[in-house]
Amino acid sequence: MAPIPTGSMTLQPRASTTSEATAEWSAPAIPDVAERLEHQWSSPPTLFGWLGTVDHKRIGLRYLATGLVFLLIGGVEAVLMRLQLIGPERRLLSPEAYNQVFTMHGLTMIMWYAAPILSGFGNYLVPLFIGSRDMAFPRLNAFSYWMYLLSGVLLYVSVAFGQAPDAGWFAYVPLSARRYGPGLNMDFYPAAMTALTISTTVGAINFIVTILKHRAPGMTLARMPLFLYSTGTTSALSVLALPALTAACVFLELDRRWGTHFFDSPAGGDPVLWQHLFWFFGHPWVYIVFLPATGMISMLLPVYARRPIVGHPVVAASTVLTGIVGMGVWVHHMFAVGMGQLAMSFFAAASMTISLFSTIQIFCWIATLWKGNPVRTTSLLFAVAFIATFVVGGLSGVVTAMIPFDWQVHDTYFVVAHLHYVLIGANVFPVFAALYHWWPKMTGRMLNEKLGKLSFWLMFIGFNAGFFPMHLSGLMGMRRRVYTYALSDGLGLLNLLTTLGSVLLAVGVLVSLANFWRSFRSGARAPANPWKADTLEWSIPSPPPSYGFLRIPAVRTLHPLWDDFDEYADPRNERLLLGYRQTLSTTAMDAEPEAISSGEEDTILPLVLAIAITATLGVLIARLLWIGVGGAAACVLLGAGWLWPSHHEHAPAAGPGEEVAA
Amino acid sequence: MTAAAGTLGVEPEPVERETPAPRLDQLPEDEHRGTLGMALGIVTEALLFVCLFFSYYYIGHRHPHWPAHPPEIGLALILLAILLASSATLHAAEKQLKKGAHGAARLALVITILLGVAFAVIQVKEYRNHLLTLQPRTDAYGSLFYVITTFHALHVAAGLLMLIFVACLPTLKPAKSPKRPLHNASMYWHFVDVVWLFVVVLLYLVPWWEAHHG
Numbered sequence: 001m002a003p004i005p006t007g008s009m010t011l012q013p014r015a016s017t018t019s020e021a022t023a024e025w026s027a028p029a030i031p032d033v034a035e036r037l038e039h040q041w042s043s044p045p046t047l048f049g050w051l052g053t054v055d056h057k058r059i060g061l062r063y064l065a066t067g068l069v070f071l072l073i074g075g076v077e078a079v080l081m082r083l084q085l086i087g088p089e090r091r092l093l094s095p096e097a098y099n100q101v102f103t104m105h106g107l108t109m110i111m112w113y114a115a116p117i118l119s120g121f122g123n124y125l126v127p128l129f130i131g132s133r134d135m136a137f138p139r140l141n142a143f144s145y146w147m148y149l150l151s152g153v154l155l156y157v158s159v160a161f162g163q164a165p166d167a168g169w170f171a172y173v174p175l176s177a178r179r180y181g182p183g184l185n186m187d188f189y190p191a192a193m194t195a196l197t198i199s200t201t202v203g204a205i206n207f208i209v210t211i212l213k214h215r216a217p218g219m220t221l222a223r224m225p226l227f228l229y230s231t232g233t234t235s236a237l238s239v240l241a242l243p244a245l246t247a248a249c250v251f252l253e254l255d256r257r258w259g260t261h262f263f264d265s266p267a268g269g270d271p272v273l274w275q276h277l278f279w280f281f282g283h284p285w286v287y288i289v290f291l292p293a294t295g296m297i298s299m300l301l302p303v304y305a306r307r308p309i310v311g312h313p314v315v316a317a318s319t320v321l322t323g324i325v326g327m328g329v330w331v332h333h334m335f336a337v338g339m340g341q342l343a344m345s346f347f348a349a350a351s352m353t354i355s356l357f358s359t360i361q362i363f364c365w366i367a368t369l370w371k372g373n374p375v376r377t378t379s380l381l382f383a384v385a386f387i388a389t390f391v392v393g394g395l396s397g398v399v400t401a402m403i404p405f406d407w408q409v410h411d412t413y414f415v416v417a418h419l420h421y422v423l424i425g426a427n428v429f430p431v432f433a434a435l436y437h438w439w440p441k442m443t444g445r446m447l448n449e450k451l452g453k454l455s456f457w458l459m460f461i462g463f464n465a466g467f468f469p470m471h472l473s474g475l476m477g478m479r480r481r482v483y484t485y486a487l488s489d490g491l492g493l494l495n496l497l498t499t500l501g502s503v504l505l506a507v508g509v510l511v512s513l514a515n516f517w518r519s520f521r522s523g524a525r526a527p528a529n530p531w532k533a534d535t536l537e538w539s540i541p542s543p544p545p546s547y548g549f550l551r552i553p554a555v556r557t558l559h560p561l562w563d564d565f566d567e568y569a570d571p572r573n574e575r576l577l578l579g580y581r582q583t584l585s586t587t588a589m590d591a592e593p594e595a596i597s598s599g600e601e602d603t604i605l606p607l608v609l610a611i612a613i614t615a616t617l618g619v620l621i622a623r624l625l626w627i628g629v630g631g632a633a634a635c636v637l638l639g640a641g642w643l644w645p646s647h648h649e650h651a652p653a654a655g656p657g658e659e660v661a662a
Numbered sequence: 663m664t665a666a667a668g669t670l671g672v673e674p675e676p677v678e679r680e681t682p683a684p685r686l687d688q689l690p691e692d693e694h695r696g697t698l699g700m701a702l703g704i705v706t707e708a709l710l711f712v713c714l715f716f717s718y719y720y721i722g723h724r725h726p727h728w729p730a731h732p733p734e735i736g737l738a739l740i741l742l743a744i745l746l747a748s749s750a751t752l753h754a755a756e757k758q759l760k761k762g763a764h765g766a767a768r769l770a771l772v773i774t775i776l777l778g779v780a781f782a783v784i785q786v787k788e789y790r791n792h793l794l795t796l797q798p799r800t801d802a803y804g805s806l807f808y809v810i811t812t813f814h815a816l817h818v819a820a821g822l823l824m825l826i827f828v829a830c831l832p833t834l835k836p837a838k839s840p841k842r843p844l845h846n847a848s849m850y851w852h853f854v855d856v857v858w859l860f861v862v863v864l865l866y867l868v869p870w871w872e873a874h875h876g
Binding site: 204212239251255264276280575577596598645 | 687690691693705716720801806823831
């Protein structure tokens with residue numbers, strides 16, 4: 001690790017911010033409490049324990065690992081495309097294969113990597129940020145993960161059939177209609193997307209309830225870490241926007257295989273309906289893959305700047321406003337369709353407005369660095385690279401809100417450059433910043449800073465060398481999604497640059513993966529708070545015990561570990577909560593203690609239900625209607641078994657007095 | 663508070679309350695989590711129907727006569743009456759349960775379920791009549807009409823399954839458990855009823871009105 005020079009710190013954190021500090025408490029010492037909690041919360045080291053765990057930390061790590069695997073798969077697809085486009089008129093991929101590769105690249109990166117990996121951070125970190133021992137619905141959380149994994153499996157089963165989706169990640173009809181795609185390719189699309197929608201929706205509901213009901217006493221809305229604002233906002237967006245995708249997918253599949261006419265103009269339907277429904281979901285999704293990343297930046301950047309973030313309330317409000325306005329800009333993806341002047345002006349204005357809120361956040365981050373005393377860790381480098389890249393991506397975005405310009409560059413590589421600057425800039429870089437920041441907490445081991453910085457520079461240079469030329473090739477008229485270009489187009493050099501840059505970016509990612517592997521094998525042990533950070537997760541050991549917090553903390557400021565208040569003061573021994581997997585519920589606004597939430601035991605029902613739902617969607621692709629009905633019935637029975645009262649609910653609650661006296 | 667405050671000291675806030683607070687570990691069990699989760703589930707389902715109705719009007723505004731032949735409203739109104747009655751009986755069940763009258767609550771719940779089944783049976787009959795003149799594959803209107811009403815029917819089925827599940831529970835309100843299965847299931851059932859109200863108004867009454875008075 002790069003030791004933070006303590007002399008450069010403007011803030012001296014309390015010396016005792018580690019878990020050992022909690023034991024110093026003047027409260028009567030209770031020697032076996034930790035053991036007892038461990039016994040209650042940990043899953044047995046068996047196959048059942050592995051498949052049935054509902055521990056938010058293990059589920060979070062699974063999300064992160066699965067998300068990184070999808071990043072690699074999507075990366076391989078990207079490299080395939082770049083090798084095809086390295087020079088004019090090459091024949092590495094057939095046009096049909098190229099269609100499948102770019103569609104799967106977009107789907108994998110946007111749907112199965114970018115958002116789920118942020119859910120992974122959320123799953124792991126949200127309960128730790130708020131001093132809770134688990135999410136509000138632990139079993140639903142496990143279900144959400146299994147649905148995510150299996151929806152990805154369902155998507156990639158199509159590759160095994162050689163019939164991967166091939167009409168682009170936004171699957172415009174009529175290209176995705178049966179007339180132009182009689183194979184199963186675009187039947188896998190609605191099935192896998194619907195499965196992922198189920199996962200995302202229940203996950204979002206879980207986040208909202210957790211954030212509203214499980215914050216530590218005293219953590220009022222105004223004292224909430226910024227990641228909770230961004231995760232809360234994106235969860236609300238998921239709940240509101242995903243049904244549009246579900247409706248669109250149902251219409252598409254019915255049109256393709258069951259003879260309905262939603263998108264079929266001769267029979268009175270309208271293909272533009274697909275575009276409205278898709279982008280009503282699709283544009284909020286852009287914020288879903290972006291806002292939590294900014295939330296993580298807002299939390300880790302001040303740590304390395306060694307000062308509180310400038311304008312916490314402003315950043316929080318901008319986050320929420322981005323979400324609200326983000327629901328009303330979907331039509332800017334459709335300016336080329338042909339619409340009324342008034343509608344287009346409205347959506348253009350809304351699209352320009354939304355950049356205000358991002359700008360406010362950017363100025364707050366810059367001011368934080370400016371007024372602080374930055375420590376140059378790998379994590380901070382990625383955070384700063386995010387700001388720079390995001391500014392470029394934001395500018396190339398706001399110019400396309402101007403309709404005449406949009407018409408000019410629509411469907412060219414200019415848009416491809418824009419969306420990669422936004423998605424790599426505002427998702428991949430923050431994700432790596434967050435990995436380098438929270439890795440020691442999650443694994444208990446430090447990462448190598450030298451390898452980290454090498455990886456950073458390779459990624460940063462590779463990314464800009466590769467993707468900046470795309471702006472130019474786009475302005476020169478290169479169309480996206482076309483498998484090759486002619487020698488006479490004069491695009492060879494720019495594309496060669498793009499390919500070389502992309503390969504450098506990929507090498508940078510691999511260096512980080514090697515760093516992760518090395519840390520697993522031989523990384524230095526991480527202390528509880530290696531970065532001298534300010535939030536609650538750094539007050540417990542690295543990695544955290546299965547129960548998270550020995551005592552439920554109380555919070556008095558925005559920076560629990562930088563203030564003088566002791567979060568774990570518990571003279572009455574009332575914060576141990578020794579009943580079965582208990583944690584505290586508080587009121588939604590003021591975080592006043594309200595009730596106790598008893599947890600749920602490990603179960604494999606979430607996994608079995610996820611398998612049943614995915615299999616049901618799978619047989620519907622094959623049009624086996626009656627097997628599908630049987631599958632649905634099985635899902636209903638499994639759901640009933642899940643909800644049936646368990647014996648724990650009838651067991652007498654542990655009398656706290658007697659427990660403590662032990 | 664502002665984050666940019668120069669000091670990070672504890673806010674001047676009373677550390678001790680005036681009256682001794684109850685022990686945290688003796689607080690009652692939480693009963694709001696499930697209800698909040700169900701409420702959010704209903705929000706997302708409601709948005710699904712918003713999208714369906716949006717599609718209905720989006721396609722409709724391109725047609726001079728939408729729909730070309732308005733559906734019969736008689737059975738739809740009877741169905742509405744049945745669902746409203748079922749909401750009333752379900753509300754009664756909740757009231758009885760609050761009073762502790764478990765037997766009466768269960769009876770009202772069973773009546774609600776029977777009304778729900780009656781709804782399903784009559785809707786099958788309505789479909790049978792309707793399919794003689796209009797089919798999902800006839801045109802875009804047919805696709806929309808049947809998919810919207812079938813989506814609603816699936817929600818009726820889901821609501822019925824929830825109510826049957828609750829009716830089968832050993833006790834409607836376990837003494838120790840904080841969960842409120844009847845309350846949460848009835849929230850969903852009332853939602854399903856409200857959706858049918860929208861279906862009747864938008865898909866049956868408005869076209870009927872336009873055909874006769876427009």
